[in-house]
Amino acid sequence: MSATTTGAAAGAVLALTWVVLGFWAFLLVAVAMLIGAAAGRVADGRLDVRALADAFRGRRSSS
Template structure:
């Protein structure tokens, strides 16, 4: 399933780059990353507090 989703995402990005150029490619890629992160947060597989703390240089929970 993940391979199929990855292939579809790659095809979308490639077609965007070919038809609309690099700027549109970057915009679509960033939108896909934000959407994936939002989905992980909604599923409970991504803890934003821990992620924010890691970027601030806080201690990890491990």
Template structure:
């Protein structure tokens, strides 16, 4: 599945949630999807958790 098709699918799901369940359910689903995307990137190895933690602790990284 391409990123464009995935984006269309995600937009359709969010639109349906907003229409059927309301604004706050939409916000909840949006946040849950964002958390899922971050977890997926961590599992795929696209996000280096150690570097991210170091950045939040104020450590500098030039790599």
């Protein structure tokens, strides 16, 4: 599945959630989708959690 198709599907899910269930349900679904995407990237090895934590702490790395 291409990134465009995935993005369109995610947008459709979020739009339907907002229309059917309201703003707070939309926000909950959006946060859950972000957490799921981050967990998937960590599992694939495409997101370095240690580097991300260092960035939030203000530490910079050139490597």
